[in-house]
Amino acid sequence: MSTFAAELSSRFVQNEKFRRALGHLQACGAASALPCSVVQPHGIPDQNAIGKMLYCASVFAQSGSELHISMAQTIAFNAMLISQESSVLERCATILTEIGNFPSLTYAEKRHSTKPSTLLGMIQRNIVEQLNTVEVAGSSITLTDYQRKVWDSLQEGRSLAISAPTSAGKSFLVIEHLCRDALALPHFVFVYIAPTRALLSEVHLKIKERLASDVTIRVTDIPTFEGVPRQIFVLTQERFKVLLSITSSPINFVVVDEAQNLSDGARGMILQDCIEQCYARDHKTHVVMLAPGAQGFANALESLGMPGIPEVSTTVSPVLQNRIVVSKTPALNQLEFKLLNAHGYSLIGTMPCKVGLDLVESKLAAVALELGSGGASLVYAKTPTEAASLAGSIALGLDDVADAGANELVEFIKGHIHHEYHLIGMVKKGVAFHYGQMPSLLREAIEAAFRAGIIKFLVCTTTLFQGINLPARNVFINTPAKGRGEKVMLDPALLWNFAGRAGRMGKDIVGNVFLIDYDAWSTQPMDTFYKFTIRSALSEFVTENATDVLTVLNKGKLDSRPGDERSRNATASAGMLVNKARQGDVTDYLIRVAPALDYFEFRDIQEAANRASEELLLPQHVIEGNWTLDLFALDRLMAHLVERLNDGTLDSVVPKSPSDLGRAAFSHYQEIFNILFRYIKGFDKNFGGYVARIAVKWMEGKPYPFILSYEIRSEKLRITKKRNQENLNLMADSNYRVKRIAEADPSKVIKKAFDTIEDVVRFQLVQMGKAYNDILIHIFNDNGLAHKVPEIFDFALALELGVSTNTGRAFLELGLSRIAASELQKLIPNSDLDISSARQKLLSFDPSPHKLSSVILAEIDKVRSTIAPVDTAVSG
Structure with missing residues (x-):
């Protein structure tokens, strides 16, 4: 970095003529990138004007300031867009070399056939490129300067916070680092946390493809712990919480993608708890946090009890992103x-x-x-x-x-x-x-x-x-x-x-x-x-809404609707504090996560959390695994189930596999779901009946057309009944004003079913179902009925995955989607395959006798390429 270049760059930036020239260059570059013919008020800059801007860019490139580097890149990109002169293109390439943006440089060279014309230029180009080149899966990849800095930091093996714009390529580096460690180590547990199912699916596939050469590494998005020495989990924070509740094993490496979600209400609190648990189990846990352009890492990490983690950040995007305001004249x-x-x-x-x-x-x-x-x-x-x-x-x-x-x-x-x-x-x-x-x-x-x-x-x-x-x-x-x-x-x-x-x-x-x-x-x-x-949602909510947290801890009612964001956050915050009170460290925890609480709020919350932890009859492991739900409601649920044990009616609400129940599955789960909604959500109506209609078919692995066709028929039948009722009303009273009832809209019914599956079946019922089973297991163990625990079907996992057989679950773990897994399991004459057997069935599967869509066939081919060693991979 040159001090002189930095000073000169600052003078350029403050110069009004430079600003006007830059604005003109950017406007012309933006016009050339538009997919239409634009009438420009001024002509494009001539070669002399472009030359002056490129001189400024060459100075900016040597400054070392991110602002100046960004401006150097902006000038080079725009000059390339509006000029095809070889001398201009070569100078632009030199600037991109100096700032280390090799992906864009390589693209430009391929498009414009631009190469350095001098020996010095070629030497500089090759030396800097070699310094930024790494081997990835047998191929040489040239990184940007920022990527190289991230890569070197990852190789040090310390925890790290990484912040960069969306297009900077940071997750690619972290996934490659994780996969290299996986191939080199004899035993480990790695977890990659993705906040959405869409991102989870993408990362899961990338890791499986990268590690296809070693089938001994378990790569899964299912939170079940197996007795194998090398496991990589790709999970949402909710699934990670489940995994941590079923194993006490230390987690060696945790990647937190989209780490800004620490601020995301109750989900952010779950994320914080998962990271804290990993760190508490082993202070050597390697934690890497990724965020797209973020600040506040230091304070957030203090709240997590992980101070001093270094941060590698940039605000420079490796591509030009024109913000174009469009309006009608x-x-x-x-x-x-x-x-x-x-x-x-x-x-x-x-x-x-x-x-x-x-x-x-x-x-x-x-x-x-x-x-x-x-x-x-x-x-x-x-x-x-x-x-x-x-x-x-x-x-x-x-x-x-x-x-x-x-x-x-x-x-x-x-x-x-x-x-x-x-x-x-x-x-x-x-x-x-x-x-x-x-x-x-x-x-x-x-x-x-x-x-x-x-x-x-x-x-x-x-x-x-x-x-x-x-x-x-x-x-x-x-x-x-x-x-x-x-x-x-x-x-x-x-x-x-x-x-x-x-x-x-x-x-x-x-x-x-x-x-x-x-x-x-x-x-x-x-x-x-x-x-x-980036900030801790728990810290923020407890500090700013201490009254709400106290209300929940004191069994009061909030002046908000149950289930809204404020209510969820208050319930989760209170639950976490009760959990810490049961562990005996709520005081130290409050000092760490909410240092800004005043003395009286601190004292009241501390006392209320301790009092609640003493009053609740729930065992600690149930609180620890389900603190995001209303713990007092779970206490009432447990009392109800104990009462049913005592009066001999508990067996009828012990969850069973839908395949074992046949037609009785609907009524069985209707009753269980109504119990959950009544005691945990406070719903008295038969909401469980509507949900069970979809949820049972979902657990059974029924395809979407089957589920959706049933819902559409039901809606059409409902409308027919309403119309018939309107006709009866008219026959009874000739002056009756008949209500207009619209035809059933299949697309609206489909959307409602999707919403029910994703929001209720795969989220709310999964959370409540896990708590329900945890309580049942405790009741059986506490009453000398441990032999009945294996009879409890894990319907929460079946609801999450959408399959209830071991074969279907094994296909999901291998990387197939539910749709493909459901179709394939119907063709396999064994519903109880383990992972190894399912892998062999998939590798040897001949699709020709069966009628499967091209999309599913393509998915099967893609998954097969990730589960067989490279030299023996089966092609479709």
């Missing part, structure tokens, strides 16, 4: 483009439109259609319903796409979701929508189709804001809000994270973030870069 049917940069706006130009833009409701779809033809496009929608509607609007503006890949995806949706699902018509036109409650294989098939270019427009909710590797050329955003209405604002850092999807390191140097009518937004979060602030 008053009185003219044309779009105006302005580039949003550090100093305000730079006018890019205008473009006449082929379609009308006057309606606010259709403007986002219209703009996406006008500007999204130049590459893959992600479009933000606030809710799943809005995502489907917006995707439908975009599809209306397109002709059918004659694409074999689209036809394959359509057939998959018809065969494995439902033939009436409205997504089908959109896929035919290269459009899809994406949200968290969709089935995982459908979501992954859509993502794969988007990466392959089969899906051109993907409308998504915040599910894609975190972690998933799904870059695009264009990102469209027209609001800073989330959910219904415009009152609840997205965290600006989350919006920046989504904008970071624009551009693909190594495959492009530029991406466009289109901000529709940005000046009319209620807030302008894209003006300046926002980092995530």
